[in-house]
Amino acid sequence: MVVIVLTACPTGLRGDVSRWLLEIAPGVFVGHVTARVRDRLWERIVDTLKDGRAIMVFSARNEQHMDFRVFRSDWQPVDCDGLQLIKHPNESDEQESLETFAGKPRRGWSNAAKYRRARRYGKRPGE
Template sequence: MVVMVIDNAPAKLRGELTKWLMEVKPGVFVGQVSAMVRERLWNKVYENERFTGAVMLYSMNTEQGFAMEMCGDPKRRVVEINGLQLIGVRG
């Protein structure tokens, strides 16, 4: 399963994502896609300059059961501590 949350996603990006994922709320996309499709969609998000922040969570064989990636928001980042992914917030 893949979940993407995108702040201020432009209509073009939302349209691209809804070809593969369901938009359950504005800017929140959920679906089941292959790793290749997931990475291509994330690249589209990452290359887009008109949003303020994005996070992607996807199923992974880890202790937490998922992995995450973030981009765009300079105050938040993914931090790995002892094999766990956590969100680090800068002051």
């Protein structure tokens, strides 16, 4: 079983892939082909794809019973003790870029922070 997801790809490439696989949604192709066809199809996708992204998931004989390939994606596959995992982009980098764009938010500005301060410094019963 092979699943290929293409984003921002030329229409000619979608036509080439649809010769071998069934397009079940725009840019999502599913089918069952041999390993040789799958590898040549992936080479064709990588050569033809200009600015888009591609992800291919296929059946394999390993513990996960699947393997995948990624082309021009922010999420990268990582081998962790024989298991393929996906490494997401660092969220702290995204948060820092937001802070530099909009300025750093003040500490204690939310209602939750105000309630927390009120509980901490408020009078306690019996005092």
